[in-house]
Amino acid sequence: MTSYTDVVVIGGGQAGLAAGYHLRRLGVDFVVLDAQSTPGGAWQQTWDSLHLFSPASYSSLPGWLMPAQAGETYPDAAHVVTYLSEYEKRYELPVQRPVRVGGVHRDGQAHLRVETDAGSWRARAVISATGTWWRPFLPTVPGRFDGRQLHTIDYRSPRDFAGQRVVVVGGGNSGAQIAADLAYDADLTWVTQRPPRYLADDIDGRALFDAATARRRALEEGRPDTGGVASLGDIVAVPPVREVRGRGLLKASPMFNRLVPDGIQWADGSAAQADAIIWCTGFRPALSHLAPLGLRGTRGHIPTDGTRALGEPRLHLLGYGDWTGPASATLIGVGRPARDAAREIRALLA
Template sequence: MHEAADGAPKAAPRPVDVIVIGGGQAGLAAGYHLSRAGADFVILDAQPRPGGAWRHAWPSLRLFSPAQYSSLPGRMMPAPAAGGHPDAAHVVAYLTDYEQRYRLPVIRPVRVRAVRRSGASLQVETDAGIWRARIVISATGTWWRPYVPYHPGIGDFGGEQLHTAGYRGPESFRGKRVLVVGGGNSAAQILAELSQVAQTTWATLRPPRLLPDEVDGRALFELATRRHRAALAGQDAASIGDLGDIVAVASVRQARDRGMLKAEPMFSRITPDGVAWADGSTAACDVIVWCTGFRPALGHLAPLRLRGPGGAIGTDGTRALAEPRLHLLGYGDWTGPASATLIGAGRTARQMVGEIIARL
């Protein structure tokens, strides 16, 4: 027997109808609908406690939407006591309560090493034994695969380099020269915070564009949904990129009003003490913060050999085309409109579980 994070014995591996890999927001949304459908399932989560990737985010990270538009199915997220958009700790508390409220069968910490075909089942190999299931839902997200693009000289830089995933707050950067790389929401929020304690430079591939102040995550989700439906119908529709790139949460608006959101074009190379542009100009820095995104954490699916040209896994909705017993949830628009968001994961999970139950 193995022990869960709370000291209780882990259930011995056994055949089940559905295994969900990952106990973050997407896995919990799937679990909610599976539970309501009366399915025989378990959720295997590698983390020792609830909260998923939100437990590892920097404290000041803010959701793009108010709490009422950032909820999983069945349970509205309470509004933060201080008002405004919820921070990472608020989301962790909400996910913890959600998991307990619906008594979802999460077994942790269990690290999934591989998923393989085994006759009529899929075999899920973990550090706590082997499970078998008729259907597997992979909901491991992207946080565990931070992406840093190659730039000439990257190995020569003499200062500190870290990715968004390793950022924990501004205090250790006080008084330093910090280069923030990336034109998305994480870059803007981190830059806004660091600009209050450090000398900051911002480098982006294209000029950053803030969304109108009144546009938040709810509007973005609805736009993504309309675009997805239009694509299925062979029609064109406006994209999020037509509006802008960055949601103007309070900290970003404040930095904008301080004149701190001016970005430089992307540099051409990294030097031992900073970066240089093709025109010969340079900027010295002590730290480079790479806010350059993530890739899907899908290493456990490698034995299934599902990747096609370009490394992508082909899907029909959430179902893998080359392995119909596998569903992927929460990795981005290719697995459902805005499915990497709280509200998007819940809506996509409902449709996915309906398809799964029909097959079972």
């Protein structure tokens, strides 16, 4: 069965909902297809102790401020899931789930065809908002480890590793937070590619958004690149990280050069035994559904002008990081590129 609409939004997480909000305001006919069975996007899959970097008022999608969470300065992931669920209802966004998109194809001069496990859709434009969570990156390291290996997406609680020897790999926010989460219950080895770069303790998501905004303005005005968030450091010193670091339990070792059956080994021959390795090594854009369009560029990115794909003007990409809009992978940052994408699509449809 084939259905028809002006715009198909692929992904019902924060980016897809922000796109839906602006499309609805502009009076555009659209549908949101979400592979998850319940609302909340990737926030449903995070570890138990995860909290936002910012207060609720700085973590909101367009149109509706996230309500504060009682007793918490920085809301937890469950609060975000509730907010996204209520956001869908508040704006009566037409989300269909669970619908898994297999591929997007060109269908003549006027349409794109979106093939799913629930039939196909013909649309005059498509917004891809699938994010990165569903495509974890694992580096290639020589050797073999016989213990348990996980990625950030698999980690839930330190209770699962109580009394075990655990290696956490990664010097970003996920690596630091998961290492801090495990520090009291596990025999922890934290490994980073370079010495950890902490942001100042008083910096949270508000300052990060301001830094990203300043960078966008500088680039738009032809001024030198300010460096944005990356210029401030790699790790936001959220309270649990500060606490564990202050107790001397969060010390980083340099990156090892090979795996061994019972752990890891450095170039000088020293080694650490492990029962489990947790790879907090980042993600790549989840774009396999766009492969039929043949648009993939370097580093897995599709070249864009703003959010619009250069090789297919009917396609917009939203929420994958700075290459699809400054801070577009954040709750507060996705609103502006979502608005711009919706306006461009309305102009295209006209």
